[in-house]
Amino acid sequence: MFKKILSWFSSSNEKESPKSTPRKSSSSNAPKKRSIDSSRIGELGEYKINIQLDQLPKDTKYLSDIIIKNLKSRTGYSQIDHIVVSPHGLFIIETKNYNGEIKGSRSDKYWRVSNRFNMFNPLKQNFGHIKALERILSDFPDLLYISMISFTMRCRLSIDSELRKIESNELIVYDTELSEFISRKINRIKATSSKALLTESEVQNIYDIIQSSNITDPTIRLEHVAKIKKD
Secondary structure (H helix, E strand, O other), rough: OOOHHHHHHHHHHHHHHHHHHHHHHHHHHHOOOOOOOHHHHHHHHHHHHHHOOOOOOOOOOEEEEEEEOOOOOOOOOOEEEEEEEEOOOEEEEEOOOOEEEEEEEOOOOOEEEEOOOOEEOOHHHHHHHHHHHHHOOOOOOOEEEEEEEEOOOOOOEEEEEHHHHHOEEEEEHHHHHHHHHHHHHHHHHHHHHOOOOOHHHHHHHHHHHHHHHHOOOOHHHHHHHHHHHOO
């Protein structure tokens, strides 16, 4: 008799189980929040920068994702996000995709991100890039280098006010205002500098030297990135 009662409950549960199925399927059809991984965020950020650089004057040229030798770097290389070659000088651009408040000064070794963690001072990082470029562009000893650090609009900048002034050769900007600051800086150099401008052929020559020095070997590039992440 007891076995019959158990079998009755078992068959009853099997009959009722299909009723719970629609509830599960309805929840699976609910819209899910889309998440974007860090690599995708980086790609979107670089895309926005390229749009900005495409708006620059026609007498300028730019290169992206350049890796050149740098014996003073711990990896042996410098990876430069963007370089703008203009008749008035070179703009060396380091892009950052942080989220939150950025605090720091020109002289600080580290900057703070939302008071949660440190980042190496990007101006010092870019200084190393510039020194590496100076070595391969030694035929142009009087070339002017302007260091630019670009942050996304997801950041709030709490930095030295001098780093936002167009007179400075070290500039901190938002990605959406990159082309504006470059154009303003070029106009500032035009108005205040007595140095001769680079000719069209010199601009092309500098561009070609940088491009020919760019390391495209995927193995070296992967090793460089791995060493950075390890440190």
